[in-house]
Amino acid sequence: MLTPSQAGFRRLLPLLRPHLRELLWGGCCMVIYVGSFPLLVQLAGDLFPALGSGDLARVLQLIGLALLIFAVQKIAQFGQDSLLAGPALLVSQDLRRDLFRRLQTVELGALEKLSAGDLTYRFTEDADRVSEVLYKTIHDTVPSVLQLVAVLGMMLWLDWKLTLAILLLAPVIVWLISLFGARVMAATERSQKKVSELAGLLGEAIEGLPLVRAFAAEPWLQDRFETEIDQHRQARHRTYSLVALQHPVVGIIEVVGLFAVLALGAWRIQSGDLSIAGLSSYLTGLIVLIDPIAHVTNNFNEFQQGQASLRRLREIEREPQEAADPADAQAIGALQGDLVFDQVSFGYDPAQPVLRQLNLRVDAGQVLAIVGPSGAGKSTLLSLLLRFNTAQQGEIRLDGTDISLMRARELRQQVALVPQRTTVFSGTIAEAIRFGRRATDDEVRDAARLANADDFIRALPDGYDTQLEERGTNVSGGQLQRIAIARAVLGNPALLLLDEATSALDAEAEAAVQLGLKQAMKGRTVLVIAHRLATVQEADRIVVLEKGAVVDRGTHDELMQRGGRYRELCERQFIRDRQKS
Ligand code: ADP
Numbered sequence: 001m002l003t004p005s006q007a008g009f010r011r012l013l014p015l016l017r018p019h020l021r022e023l024l025w026g027g028c029c030m031v032i033y034v035g036s037f038p039l040l041v042q043l044a045g046d047l048f049p050a051l052g053s054g055d056l057a058r059v060l061q062l063i064g065l066a067l068l069i070f071a072v073q074k075i076a077q078f079g080q081d082s083l084l085a086g087p088a089l090l091v092s093q094d095l096r097r098d099l100f101r102r103l104q105t106v107e108l109g110a111l112e113k114l115s116a117g118d119l120t121y122r123f124t125e126d127a128d129r130v131s132e133v134l135y136k137t138i139h140d141t142v143p144s145v146l147q148l149v150a151v152l153g154m155m156l157w158l159d160w161k162l163t164l165a166i167l168l169l170a171p172v173i174v175w176l177i178s179l180f181g182a183r184v185m186a187a188t189e190r191s192q193k194k195v196s197e198l199a200g201l202l203g204e205a206i207e208g209l210p211l212v213r214a215f216a217a218e219p220w221l222q223d224r225f226e227t228e229i230d231q232h233r234q235a236r237h238r239t240y241s242l243v244a245l246q247h248p249v250v251g252i253i254e255v256v257g258l259f260a261v262l263a264l265g266a267w268r269i270q271s272g273d274l275s276i277a278g279l280s281s282y283l284t285g286l287i288v289l290i291d292p293i294a295h296v297t298n299n300f301n302e303f304q305q306g307q308a309s310l311r312r313l314r315e316i317e318r319e320p321q322e323a324a325d326p327a328d329a330q331a332i333g334a335l336q337g338d339l340v341f342d343q344v345s346f347g348y349d350p351a352q353p354v355l356r357q358l359n360l361r362v363d364a365g366q367v368l369a370i371v372g373p374s375g376a377g378k379s380t381l382l383s384l385l386l387r388f389n390t391a392q393q394g395e396i397r398l399d400g401t402d403i404s405l406m407r408a409r410e411l412r413q414q415v416a417l418v419p420q421r422t423t424v425f426s427g428t429i430a431e432a433i434r435f436g437r438r439a440t441d442d443e444v445r446d447a448a449r450l451a452n453a454d455d456f457i458r459a460l461p462d463g464y465d466t467q468l469e470e471r472g473t474n475v476s477g478g479q480l481q482r483i484a485i486a487r488a489v490l491g492n493p494a495l496l497l498l499d500e501a502t503s504a505l506d507a508e509a510e511a512a513v514q515l516g517l518k519q520a521m522k523g524r525t526v527l528v529i530a531h532r533l534a535t536v537q538e539a540d541r542i543v544v545l546e547k548g549a550v551v552d553r554g555t556h557d558e559l560m561q562r563g564g565r566y567r568e569l570c571e572r573q574f575i576r577d578r579q580k581s
Pocket of ligand 1: 109348354378
């Protein structure tokens with residue numbers, strides 16, 4: 001089997017299939033365009049002797065004919081270029097679309113390791129380059145190669161001995177082109193990798209700029225940036241130097257070829273094997289060859305650069321994918337929310353379990369608070385419920401059905417997450433709450449009301465149509481949390497997963513968020529990673545997680561009375577709340 005990098009552009013060919021009609025029409029235009037060259041070469045052969053003999057009528061006749069052929073050729077060229085542009089662009093769009101779809105299903109653990117800047121570069125610059133190369137190949141390289149073949153055929157017909165002598169030069173040219181091509185590709189790959197790294201660093205820099213300033217670390221960052229751009233310049237310079245060397249080398253070979261033809265041509269005329277008209281056609285043919293040779297050489301370089309880009313794009317395909325849904329998955333419909341963890345063990349590295357034979361039971365409509373020190377496995381537990389990860393042992397059952405037997409998308413419609421840090425995409429508030437789901441304006445408003453967000457949203461000048469900026473920087477932290485709560489309850493999930501924010505809000509904002517949460521939790525099973533005293537006090541049950549195992553469970557009062565680990569944790573973690581209350 002071919003690996004993605006070996007297959008290169010060939011793997012894109014099936015993507016051309018839906019565009020056969022345009023390709024066919026474009027191909028017809030191409031045949032007319034290419035076919036006009038031998039005609040012009042033939043005309044030139046007739047023209048030069050007529051010029052030499054001063055036969056004006058014949059010259060004008062030939063010029064008229066040449067103009068006609070030129071006109072047809074240019075119309076065909078227009079048809080070829082415009083008809084073939086569409087399929088080329090559509091293929092690269094298909095490629096981008098498929099890869100993005102693939103990115104959406106990359107395992108989350110693998111995704112976290114990818115750099116946002118680097119991925120952005122691949123999806124924009126690399127994809128553009130692939131698109132450019134595809135277009136050039138279809139509308140420029142292919143006709144140029146055909147033109148070479150047609151004109152060479154014509155030259156063989158005119159004088160095959162002379163042409164074969166010239167063709168002895170061809171392997172040298174092909175060898176040189178491929179020698180340069182391989183080096184250009186390697187150099188391009190290096191420089192593209194550098195730009196990607198640069199994009200990655202830029203992403204980090206923009207995110208971390210406030211911190212950099214706070215630590216007065218600007219000179220350090222500037223140095224790092226300058227080192228990166230210098231390495232990028234060096235890599236780019238190598239590509240330019242190679243191309244700079246390639247042009248004169250190929251040029252010299254072309255000139256040597258031309259002189260060789262002149263010398264050989266004179267000899268052929270002297271021996272009576274070639275007429276002046278034949279040599280005129282022949283020389284015109286040679287001149288007509290120079291252009292496609294230059295195009296093929298340049299395009300080959302770009303093709304190699306495109307190949308490097310395509311390889312980088314295709315690397316995304318090799319990222320591990322989320323586990324597929326079981327083939328016999330059954331539709332789950334609306335759930336009650338009875339949740340059971342039955343002897344569940346899981347480790348990101350199976351040799352190092354993060355959760356150990358965990359048993360939990362939450363009845364429908366109950367609130368379970370999870371407390372424990374950092375690294376105990378609380379977030380991991382939630383990630384298993386969303387099927388971001390799969391338990392290596394044991395079963396998680398929702399309403400009696402093992403969640404690994406459900407379709408992930410259906411499960412996630414029933415399990416909603418309010419994360420610790422709210423992220424929103426730029427767009428309106430209504431869009432942020434909908435998050436791609438189909439919901440009427442009333443449903444959006446109901447969700448917002450439940451999340452205690454309706455009042456503040458309606459008080460904004462544009463209400464639900466207010467544009468949220470990237471990362472929601474134009475609303476307050478508390479408001480953003482309430483938008484996140486509305487987003488979670490919109491689909492009326494049976495199970496609500498809550499990772500309480502640790503950062504402090506002022507008392508008023510906190511109270512607003514708490515009210516939203518309280519309303520959102522009503523009638524649902526809730527698992528909450530608790531950071532607030534009020535939450536644990538109101539939870540139906542609390543489990544204390546430590547090193548992936550439940551070390552204690554009960555209500556807040558029971559656990560406080562029992563003392564031990566929970567009391568210790570409470571006293572440390574909820575100290576802020578205690579001072580407030
Ligand atoms: P908590 O939420 O209680 O702080 P986590 O569930 O985040 O704990 O982490 C539990 C353990 O799993 C930690 O040792 C952490 O380093 C590890 N861990 C968390 N996420 C990953 C991951 N994506 N890959 C590998 N290890 C991870």
